[in-house]
Amino acid sequence: MSRLDASLLADLPPFSGMSRDALDDMLARAVSFRSAKDTYVFREGEEAHSFFLLLDGYVRVVKVTPEGEQVIVRYIATGELLGIAKAIGRDSYPANAVAAVDCVLLAWPSNTWDAIVAAHPGFATNTYSMVGSRLVGTQDRVVELATERVEQRVANAILSLARETGRKTDEGILIDFPISRQDISEMTGTTLHTVSRLLSGWDSKGWIKGGRQKITLVEGHKLMMVASARD
DNA sequence: CCATTAAAGGATT
DNA sequence: AATCCTTTAATGG
Incomplete structure (x- = not known):
């Protein structure tokens, strides 16, 4: 005790x-x-x-x-x-x-x-x-799942995880627990392959920094652009 | 635009 | 060594 x-x-x-x-x-x-x-x-x-x-x-x-x-x-x-x-x-x-x-x-x-x-x-x-x-948050996610493209949903998931659980590092905002591509896909209703492709794309642009079960948000505003992009 | 399938290499236990 | 995680490419809805 x-x-x-x-x-x-x-x-x-x-x-x-x-x-x-x-x-x-x-x-x-x-x-x-x-x-x-x-x-x-x-x-x-x-x-x-x-x-x-x-x-x-x-x-x-x-x-x-x-x-x-x-x-x-x-x-x-x-x-x-x-x-x-x-x-x-x-x-x-x-x-x-x-x-x-x-x-x-x-x-x-x-x-x-x-x-x-x-x-x-x-x-x-x-x-x-x-x-x-x-x-309210759940309702927003229902709308998101129904109307937004995968790219936007994944961007939003990363942003809210960084906001709610992020820890500041020299690189950016690190999501504070081990999280796999599979986990992100289970949050956003897509496959781990699509998540992996999106993340490695953003990584090579320097917007995030990825690793095994690790995601650091480097350029949050870039992801916010992705999340809200109209087509 | 995105899911599925397959294949391969690195990381972890 | 076995298992898990990630990446990449090809194919097809």
């Missing part, structure tokens, strides 16, 4: 505006645990026994079609909530959650959801506004 201090939570969006006492109470109800890279935090269809906060690392949320095809729904970054089935009136998880790197999480039993929401209206408000913005 490591001692966790409430100040760990204070700066995270789900807990913004909450008092020190409230944070202590939330923390007292949680247990922390680790999830090694490539292990499941939870699985689709499983009973939603807990909801989670990602304290460190990255988690990808994945749906698998009946044919076994994988679709990456979103990436969860450090400081975000996941598995909040109770908040959307479900009692099973709607997708798989896989650690993209070694992760540290907090878990709350789902049966404490109602009590927590009742005791901490600020947390409830924060959670529902997060659910709302994820919904």
